[in-house]
Amino acid sequence: NAVVVAVAAQKGGVGKTTSAVSLAAALARFHGKRVLLVDLDPQGHVATALQSTMPATGPSLARVLQDEAESEVLDAVVPTGIDGLDATAYDAGLAATEDLLGTRIGKEFVLRDKLRVTRTHYDVIVIDCPPNQGNLAINGLVAADQVLIPCDPSPLALKGVAALAQTVSTIAHRLNPQIDVLGVLLTRVDGRNTTLNEAIVSEIEEAFGPALLPVRIGINASLAKAQHAGTDIFAFDPGCRAAQQYRELADHVVGQLAT
Amino acid sequence: NAVVVAVAAQKGGVGKTTSAVSLAAALARFHGKRVLLVDLDPQGHVATALQSTMPATGPSLARVLQDEAESEVLDAVVPTGIDGLDATAYDAGLAATEDLLGTRIGKEFVLRDKLRVTRTHYDVIVIDCPPNQGNLAINGLVAADQVLIPCDPSPLALKGVAALAQTVSTIAHRLNPQIDVLGVLLTRVDGRNTTLNEAIVSEIEEAFGPALLPVRIGINASLAKAQHAGTDIFAFDPGCRAAQQYRELADHVVGQLAT
Numbered sequence: 001n002a003v004v005v006a007v008a009a010q011k012g013g014v015g016k017t018t019s020a021v022s023l024a025a026a027l028a029r030f031h032g033k034r035v036l037l038v039d040l041d042p043q044g045h046v047a048t049a050l051q052s053t054m055p056a057t058g059p060s061l062a063r064v065l066q067d068e069a070e071s072e073v074l075d076a077v078v079p080t081g082i083d084g085l086d087a088t089a090y091d092a093g094l095a096a097t098e099d100l101l102g103t104r105i106g107k108e109f110v111l112r113d114k115l116r117v118t119r120t121h122y123d124v125i126v127i128d129c130p131p132n133q134g135n136l137a138i139n140g141l142v143a144a145d146q147v148l149i150p151c152d153p154s155p156l157a158l159k160g161v162a163a164l165a166q167t168v169s170t171i172a173h174r175l176n177p178q179i180d181v182l183g184v185l186l187t188r189v190d191g192r193n194t195t196l197n198e199a200i201v202s203e204i205e206e207a208f209g210p211a212l213l214p215v216r217i218g219i220n221a222s223l224a225k226a227q228h229a230g231t232d233i234f235a236f237d238p239g240c241r242a243a244q245q246y247r248e249l250a251d252h253v254v255g256q257l258a259t
Numbered sequence: 260n261a262v263v264v265a266v267a268a269q270k271g272g273v274g275k276t277t278s279a280v281s282l283a284a285a286l287a288r289f290h291g292k293r294v295l296l297v298d299l300d301p302q303g304h305v306a307t308a309l310q311s312t313m314p315a316t317g318p319s320l321a322r323v324l325q326d327e328a329e330s331e332v333l334d335a336v337v338p339t340g341i342d343g344l345d346a347t348a349y350d351a352g353l354a355a356t357e358d359l360l361g362t363r364i365g366k367e368f369v370l371r372d373k374l375r376v377t378r379t380h381y382d383v384i385v386i387d388c389p390p391n392q393g394n395l396a397i398n399g400l401v402a403a404d405q406v407l408i409p410c411d412p413s414p415l416a417l418k419g420v421a422a423l424a425q426t427v428s429t430i431a432h433r434l435n436p437q438i439d440v441l442g443v444l445l446t447r448v449d450g451r452n453t454t455l456n457e458a459i460v461s462e463i464e465e466a467f468g469p470a471l472l473p474v475r476i477g478i479n480a481s482l483a484k485a486q487h488a489g490t491d492i493f494a495f496d497p498g499c500r501a502a503q504q505y506r507e508l509a510d511h512v513v514g515q516l517a518t
């Protein structure tokens with residue numbers, strides 16, 4: 001049965017998609033895991049980031065989620081061109097799902113239920129969440145065993161981490177007792193901007209102490225360039241620091257999941 | 260009657276809040292306009308960005324929007340400490356409004372109707388939208404005369420601009436015939452990263468040509484530092500390039516609104 005890792009943050013632009021894609025790719029490439037990347041964000045940026053080797057369209061995840069019958073997320077999966085990594089296809093219909101889920105009985109459990117069989121086909125499922133705490137994002141958290149929270153060293157991003165940690169603990173009490181915070185991943189750390197970084201890092205450490213992951217992702221233009229080329233960072237610039245740092249993140253995650 | 264400018268982008272982290280706050284502050288400080296900043300994002304980052312001079316709490320915008328009676332956005336307004344600039348207070352209740360609006364008759368017109376009297380009290384109303392195309396963001400667009408679309412020079416942000424332009428033209432046909440795209444504002448432009456910038460800029464120019472604004476905002480750490488201090492860029496670092504660029508943006512907007 002797969003371990004489900006949701007990559008979530010209410011704050012926009014902190015590196016959720018970049019981290020979800022890079023982590024999933026590293027788990028498949030360097031740890032021989034069978035990995036599924038589920039894109040719960042109507043923006044569909046997983047498919048954009050991997051567009052050079054993924055099919056442009058595929059079966060609809062929205063239809064699976066909106067279907068009251070027995071369909072599975074597996075029915076909306078396509079290969080990514082990376083060995084061991086599948087992903088859900090781009091689906092413009094996902095935008096409507098946010099509203100349509102709002103009136104369903106047990107609306108928070110829809111994704112978890114649609115992963116019941118899918119989980120038996122993979123070792124790890126990584127979920128890229130949209131930048132909010134709406135119905136799709138909540139579905140991602142309720143389906144998850146672990147939550148990875150990217151945060152860039154900025155006051156606005158920091159404010160969202162506490163709100164999300166609060167949401168996760170509410171979900172743990174009411175909907176998903178086994179959810180755990182894998183950690184806060186500091187992203188886009190700019191080596192030149194030390195005064196603000198240090199102020200933010202010490203605020204995160206004070207607020208979240210042990211939850212701050214030992215791995216940090218520095219600012220690196222190769223990540224956006226890889227997305228422009230439509231490939232993951234390991235295919236685009238395997239020797240760059242960001243590739244190294246995301247590989248270390250995958251090593252850390254595998255270590256954590258093993259315990 | 261105030262001109263309403265919505266600052267919108269589905270992509271997260273492209274500088275919507277930073278641009279909304281900086282533009283509104285510049286219009287009040289340098290053009291003597293009476294300005295209202297409406298925060299439609301449940302994250303409430305307008306209040307975070309101005310927290311050193313704004314009251315921490317205030318009347319609830321969510322209650323105004325959810326109220327079927329005659330209340331106005333004006334009932335949820337507080338001073339910001341900047342002469343000529345008011346804003347809606349932080350309101351944790353706004354998160355629930357997204358779902359609650361979903362089932363209302365004429366759900367897209369709620370904000371427009373609640374601005375009917377409010378518009379007579381200001382020269383410009385600037386709306387900070389959340390990073391999606393949900394009910395709150397659509398309300399912002401339907402209430403708007405002009406839409407400012409921040410975009411950073413990244414492939415993922417570029418993809419969202421076309422989707423938003425499509426939504427704006429649907430809104431123009433069905434809900435708000437006078438809406439116009441003020442332009443695409445290039446933000447976080449990093450002088451060191453010219454290859455990707457040039458590739459993205461030429462893709463934007465090809466897709467949106469004249470809509471690309473003549474003013475661009477360079478990457479500048481002072482913007483996040485100002486937010487950490489809870490003041491606008493003009494109070495924090497008035498001589499920096501970002502302050503100059505946002506002042507030029509305000510000059511351009513005033514020129515456009517005058518025509």
Ligand SMILES: Nc1ncnc2c1ncn2[C@@H]1O[C@H](COP(=O)(O)OP(=O)(O)OP(=O)(O)O)[C@@H](O)[C@H]1O
Pocket residue numbers: 011012013014015016017018019041045129130131187188189217218219220221223224225227242269270271272390413414415416
């Ligand atoms: N470490 C980094 N260094 C430099 N750029 C980065 C880094 N991580 C992410 N980026 C860039 O920052 C932007 C935001 O990242 P990304 O889109 O992954 O964030 P997100 O949280 O998924 O955004 P959204 O809230 O819109 O879903 C992208 O253009 C991406 O290429």
Ligand SMILES: Nc1ncnc2c1ncn2[C@@H]1O[C@H](COP(=O)(O)OP(=O)(O)OP(=O)(O)O)[C@@H](O)[C@H]1O
Pocket residue numbers: 010011012013131154155156157270271272273274275276277278300304388389390446447448476477478479480482483484486501
């Ligand atoms: N020109 C710039 N240079 C450097 N940093 C910037 C610039 N503009 C914005 N930022 C920083 O980038 C981050 C994202 O900006 P901001 O929060 O304004 O974007 P947003 O689009 O409102 O995000 P969200 O989608 O979460 O609402 C913030 O930490 C902000 O301080």
Ligand SMILES: [Mg+2]
Pocket residue numbers: 016017018041045128129
């Ligand atoms: Mg994303």
Ligand SMILES: [Mg+2]
Pocket residue numbers: 275276277300304387388
């Ligand atoms: Mg914002």
